Amino acid sequence: MSRRIKVCRHEAAHAVVAHMLGFTVIRIKITGASTGFTETSCSKKTTCPMMLGMVAMAGKCADRRWHRIGRDWFPEGDLRTVKRLGYSWRAIATLEALAMAQVEEHADVIDRVARELKKRDLSAREFRALLK
Numbered sequence: 001m002s003r004r005i006k007v008c009r010h011e012a013a014h015a016v017v018a019h020m021l022g023f024t025v026i027r028i029k030i031t032g033a034s035t036g037f038t039e040t041s042c043s044k045k046t047t048c049p050m051m052l053g054m055v056a057m058a059g060k061c062a063d064r065r066w067h068r069i070g071r072d073w074f075p076e077g078d079l080r081t082v083k084r085l086g087y088s089w090r091a092i093a094t095l096e097a098l099a100m101a102q103v104e105e106h107a108d109v110i111d112r113v114a115r116e117l118k119k120r121d122l123s124a125r126e127f128r129a130l131l132k
């Protein structure tokens with residue numbers, strides 16, 4: 001399996017979980033062979049830290065679910081995000097379990113978004129069209 005589909009599923013998981021938790025997805029970009037970013041309304045200071053943590057952990061959950069990445073491995077940027085929110089390792093594990101439940105529930109949508117993302121970066125509108 002290509003590395004590109006892995007990063008696409010990782011970013012798609014951030015985006016879909018953000019959307020399901022009520023955030024607005026602004027765009028999703030793949031920036032390199034194994035790097036990308038998802039811009040959402042999550043960055044607002046008023047957002048509930050638990051929701052932010054779940055969105056941050058969603059990418060790791062996709063890595064585990066589809067690509068058999070070990071539980072102990074952490075994407076650096078996402079780990080920085082949850083650490084900045086002040087979470088302990090125990091709390092991070094709880095957030096990961098909550099995020100994994102979302103990723104499982106919406107696995108088909110995440111995969112659909114990832115396959116489109118593999119072809120091109122997605123705008124807010126293109127992302128929304130894939131949710132129907």
Ligand SMILES: [Zn+2]
Pocket residue numbers: 010014056059060075077078
């Ligand atoms: Zn990530």
